[in-house]
Amino acid sequence: MKIKHILIKLTFYLMLLMFIKCEYDVTQPLWYKDYPELPIPSIVKIYPPEEATPGCNYIKIFGSNFVGKVSVYFDNVKANVVSASNDSIVVRRPAISKDSCVVKVVCDSAMVVAKYSPYKIHKVIEPYGNFLENKQLNAVTVDDDENIYVVEKKINIYKITSSGDKTIIGTANRIIYDITIGFDNNLYLFENNRAIDVLNLQTEEMTQWIKLKSGKVVKYGDFTSHGYLVTGGRRSGLVVVTPDKNPIYTDYYIKDEIIGIRVYNGYVYVNVICNEPDENNPEFAIWRHSIDSKGNVGDKELVLNLTNFTDQYFTDIDQINSFYFSEDGRLFIGVSAENPLLVYDFNTQTMDFFYLGIVPSYCKYFAWGTQSYIYLIRGDNDLEEEWTMYRIDIGMNKGSK
16 A cells, blocks of 8 residues: 555656656747847838829839838828839829828838828819710810810710800711811811811801812811811821811821821821831831921821830720820820820830829820810720710820920
């Protein structure tokens, strides 16, 4: 019996020793260790300073310890990060407008969020014209007093005054594809027809201005500063009409399709789909011609091979519907695509999205007014996208003719 008690006690002490040994063999708890100090990110300055004005497409944030994966927020709106390094971050203009917001940089390797305030984001876009009926809108133009003229596909022509009043001022004879204000301050209509109609904006009377010869069906046009109309369409060739209505027919693009015309800085720019492309004539391209005070057109020069930008910015040249030049020489392009406003910089030879994520998708047409505003029609019947119009502040004026 005594031996039994001794064995029990011995077993107990052995187990106790094993337990004590195991207790001291375990890994040291994390809370006993010194936690490594993580870098604390900070924002020193932002460019543009204090505010992102209209025309600003990117915002650059300067600071320190921007390590790991970074995210940037303007209040609660996440910005698109373009590039990031330890001491700077570039983001696209966020889809927010506010007089005072907090800029926040969140790094996945830091416990602290870097903050900077106040920072102002100017409003750059708003619905315009009160188009609430979801009717298809085809074209828009602007006169020297910033009155806006908009045409429906179903031939109604609207005038929106600079104070915002909207009235129907006429109806077209056919579907309108392009409109422009002429040298006489009247409204010229291009309807995929030999006839070019004009709406007198004083009397609101519609008349036929000219009828071109057989085969010269035109769809687009623009006036020079000397009052010459340059127009064209599919297989029409480039046509110049003098102020006294004498047409001058050229052989330029006689086998091709002209899908846009713009006069800028003494040149006529022509957006063309080439019927027989080769190494010297891209399938999709913008060309230009000099044009003098008497309407004489110079040789064509290749300006931009648009074929190089398919897939990334648009899938088909037919998606390009409008283009204008800014006063600093950049080319702005409207596209019926998810990201509808593009800008091409001839100095850097780069194409980019403008106001990405801010401008609604599927631009049908846009026109640039006398100031820094463009008026953009958006909508798509096939995709059941709503038809309406927006006024967008580009932050600069258009280039002169």
